[in-house]
Amino acid sequence: MPAQPLEPTHIGDREIWPPFTIPSGIITVTPDLIRRVAEEVPIGLITAKSVGVAPRDGYPEPVFSQYSPDSLSTAIGLSNPGVQAWVEEIREIYPIPGKFLLVSVFGETVEEFVRVAEAVAPYADGIELNFCCPHSLRYGEALARKGDFTVEITRSVRSLMDRPIVVKLSPNVPDIGAWAKSLVEAGADAIAAIGPTTAVTVTDEHTGKPVLSYGSGGLSGHAIFQQGLECIRAIRTAVDVPIIAGGGIKGAKEVRAYREAGGDIFSVGTGLAGMDTPTVGAYFEGLLQDLENGGNRAESLALNRWILRHKPFRVASVQRHGEMVILRFDQGMDAQPGQFVFAWLPEVGEKPFSIAGSRPLVLGIRRVGEVSGRLCDLQPGDQVMIRGPFGKALPVFERPVLVAGGCGAVPLRFLAEQLKDPLIILGAKNQEELLFQREFERLGETVLATEDGSAGLCGTVVDALREVASQQNLAGSAFYNSGPEPMMVAAAALERRLTSPDRIMVCVERHTVCGVGLCGKCALDGYRACVDGPWFSLASLDDDTTFGRVRRGPSGLREPISGNRSTDL
Numbered sequence: 112m113p114a115q116p117l118e119p120t121h122i123g124d125r126e127i128w129p130p131f132t133i134p135s136g137i138i139t140v141t142p143d144l145i146r147r148v149a150e151e152v153p154i155g156l157i158t159a160k161s162v163g164v165a166p167r168d169g170y171p172e173p174v175f176s177q178y179s180p181d182s183l184s185t186a187i188g189l190s191n192p193g194v195q196a197w198v199e200e201i202r203e204i205y206p207i208p209g210k211f212l213l214v215s216v217f218g219e220t221v222e223e224f225v226r227v228a229e230a231v232a233p234y235a236d237g238i239e240l241n242f243c244c245p246h247s248l249r250y251g252e253a254l255a256r257k258g259d260f261t262v263e264i265t266r267s268v269r270s271l272m273d274r275p276i277v278v279k280l281s282p283n284v285p286d287i288g289a290w291a292k293s294l295v296e297a298g299a300d301a302i303a304a305i306g307p308t309t310a311v312t313v314t315d316e317h318t319g320k321p322v323l324s325y326g327s328g329g330l331s332g333h334a335i336f337q338q339g340l341e342c343i344r345a346i347r348t349a350v351d352v353p354i355i356a357g358g359g360i361k362g363a364k365e366v367r368a369y370r371e372a373g374g375d376i377f378s379v380g381t382g383l384a385g386m387d388t389p390t391v392g393a394y395f396e397g398l399l400q401d402l403e404n405g406g407n408r409a410e411s412l413a414l415n416r417w418i419l420r421h422k423p424f425r426v427a428s429v430q431r432h433g434e435m436v437i438l439r440f441d442q443g444m445d446a447q448p449g450q451f452v453f454a455w456l457p458e459v460g461e462k463p464f465s466i467a468g469s470r471p472l473v474l475g476i477r478r479v480g481e482v483s484g485r486l487c488d489l490q491p492g493d494q495v496m497i498r499g500p501f502g503k504a505l506p507v508f509e510r511p512v513l514v515a516g517g518c519g520a521v522p523l524r525f526l527a528e529q530l531k532d533p534l535i536i537l538g539a540k541n542q543e544e545l546l547f548q549r550e551f552e553r554l555g556e557t558v559l560a561t562e563d564g565s566a567g568l569c570g571t572v573v574d575a576l577r578e579v580a581s582q583q584n585l586a587g588s589a590f591y592n593s594g595p596e597p598m599m600v601a602a603a604a605l606e607r608r609l610t611s612p613d614r615i616m617v618c619v620e621r622h623t624v625c626g627v628g629l630c631g632k633c634a635l636d637g638y639r640a641c642v643d644g645p646w647f648s649l650a651s652l653d654d655d656t657t658f659g660r661v662r663r664g665p666s667g668l669r670e671p672i673s674g675n676r677s678t679d680l
Contacts, residue, residue: 117402120353120375122156122237122301123275125211129399130376132156134306134357135215135239135279136187137380138391138639140631141667142200143657147637149207152392153399156355156376157207160631160667161215161241162231164223166193168665172461173453175625176313176322177419181361182332183381184313186325187630189217192667194230200669205234213277217241224264229271237275240265240299243306261290262297269298277355279303282335282342288349295350302346303355303378305339307331317423318496320457332381332414333359340372347373362410363401382413384627387503387642418627421455421496424472426489433544435518436476436487443470444500448526449618449646452499453626459485463623463641465522465593466500467547475521475546501626502645508589508614512536513555514602516572516594520546522618522646523593527554534558536579538572538594541565573601585609591646593618596672600659603649612649619645622663634663 119128131154139145140160149157169190178184191197194216205212214235218224228238242261261278269276278294280287282305291302307329313322321327336359343356356374359381360366366377379398383391390412397409430437444452446469454474455461460482467473478487489495505526511533515523520537524547527533533555539545542565551557559567560575568575572594579585590606592599592615599617606615621633621640628642636653638644652658661669 117399119155122211122277122353125236125275127155127211127376129153129155129395131395131398132158132213132355132357132376132378133383134158134303134378134380135241136160137629138383138631141634141663142204143637144631144634144639145201145207145212146204147388148391149210151388153395154210156211156213158239158378159201159212159214159235160191161189161217161239162191162194162197162227163189163217164194164227166196166666166668167191171324172624173322173324173455174328175419175627175630176328177417178311178313178330178332179334180417181382181413181415182330182334182359183384183414183419184311184323184328184330185307186310186323186328187624188325190632190666192669194227196668198230198234201231201234206236211236213237213239215239215241215279218264221260221264221267225267225271228268232272232274235274237277237300238268238272239277239279239303240268241279243279243281243304259293262293265294265297265299275300277301277303279306280342280346281306282338282358283309286345287342288345291346292349295352299352301353301355302350303357304346305335305342305358308335308338308358315421315457315496317421318457322421322455324460331358333361333365335359336365336368340368343369343372343374361413361415363398363407364410366398366402381629384414384629385418385642386412386628388638419498421498424495424497426491426493426495427471428491429489432546433541434478435544435546436478436489437467437546438474438476438486438489438495439468440472440474440495440497442472444472444497445469446472446500446525447504448529449505449522450500450502451522451623451626451645452497452501454482454486455496455498456482456485457496463501463626465525465618465645467521467524468528469525472497473524475518475524477518499626501641503643505591505616505646510588512576512585512588512590514572514576514590514592514594514599515546516598517544518546519592519594519598519618520551521593523591524550526591527551530555532556534579534583534585534588536560536572536575537567538562538575571598573598573605576602577605580605580609587614589614589616591616591618596620596659596662607649613651615649616646617649617658619647619658620662621645622665632663632665632667
């Protein structure tokens with residue numbers, strides 16, 4: 112039987128084509144990510160992350176855990192920059208040609224929903240009311256338990272604007288069909304269902320501790336597919352408005368089932384875990400083709416493996432270099448230069464770290480916050496839970512020059528092992544903080560620089576690069592830069608005179624939380640550093656790049672980069 116062709120769907124007077132979206136809180140969480148997805152991914156509806164009245168950092172890491180090979184349990188905590196900052200940013204890219212921008216909003220009271228909806232409405236094609244977040248005591252699903260309160264919210268928002276209103280429903284109610292009907296009668300133009308189901312706790316098999324800092328998290332992925340179908344059938348029976356259907360979609364097979372149940376637009380979220388931006392685009396292109404020709408090839412790209420599980424590692428040795436500590440572990444890991452891992456201390460927290468070596472695993476850690484401080488205090492024999500590796504492997508170029516400032520030496524030490532005759536320029540504040548000096552000197556010509564003059568050239572690593580460039584012919588070299596962003600910006604400005612931007616690589620540190628590209632907290636110029644990076648060529652960055660100028664904090668607020676500031680590890 113030939114496949115039934117897809118047809119465009121309308122929300123309000125706007126046509127949605129292709130009839131796909133990514134749910135709120137996944138990938139399209141910042142305006143730069145929204146812009147890039149709009150340009151490169153064939154989806155007709157873009158759903159922004161939920162925004163509230165004030166900035167919220169959300170819960171501390173870990174906030175992602177894996178329930179099964181194709182399902183996750185997450186508790187992020189509605190992190191967002193607050194409506195004022197959101198409006199300031201979204202107006203830079205709105206409207207988005209050919210796309211319907213659905214902006215999700217949340218609040219604790221009717222007044223908060225109305226305030227946020229009114230503020231974002233001029234920069235949105237539709238408003239989504241978040242009644243589904245399952246891991247908050249005050250927002251999302253908590254409102255769904257208050258009877259007619261969501262009806263009052265919907266009616267109040269409806270009375271103040273002519274933008275289409277979509278309500279995002281929790282499945283954890285006695286009669287989702289009746290609830291949907293009451294919200295449509297109150298003014299909703301469309302229904303989105305389902306979000307994550309009742310929160311579940313994933314316990315680490317090695318430590319017996321809950322993985323998530325919050326303890327439990329909303330279940331998403333293929334494990335909720337059947338529940339999603341039942342909800343969509345119940346909603347379709349009760350209402351005659353467009354339905355954005357999702358929950359457990361891996362490929363065309365699930366979309367066909369949701370379509371038969373009554374869905375009009377199809378939301379894919381957890382299945383995109385681990386995909387870089389080009390792969391997300393290829394996935395949706397393949398999904399559309401599958402639905403048109405009866406295939407199911409796109410499913411092969413969807414999450415279907417253990418990717419977030421932790422494994423115990425024992426500290427074999429500890430070396431201290433001022434504020435830096437080098438931890439060597441008792442076993443190795445299959446990893447490539449450029450990748451990173453997460454280190455988790457149960458009941459303390461989890462943070463990402465670059466890999467300095469894989470056989471055995473070697474990490475370099477600078478004491479900054481609680482997690483890194485506790486890691487720096489470890490002794491031989493202590494246990495650390497590691498997951499990974501994540502990120503892209505570095506490309507290998509001929510005529511490599513490694514420019515390492517401070518703790519930026521960590522990933523370059525791993526890279527140097529793989530290169531032939533690298534030129535290494537190693538800098539630090541003083542001789543004590545020169546990391547892996549002897550190892551670098553065995554791997555290639557090494558030039559030292561210290562700011563206090565205690566070793567090598569007296570000056571910064573950029574001063575040393577300038578000095579070497581004046582004495583050697585570095586034209587056409589490939590440069591790998593790692594260190595504080597102001598340092599890398601200065602180095603890259605010099606390197607641009609010597610080679611093309613595609614041969615200048617920079618290691619970008621961003622607030623990295625999930626490692627699999629879903630949460631979007633590590634946004635850079637529309638890329639997600641954890642899956643598209645963390646290394647980028649200058650050629651790949653925007654002309655008006657935020658690299659070296661701006662990074663985002665835990666809430667998503669943009670913060671200026673100055674000096675040697677690092678994210679709180």
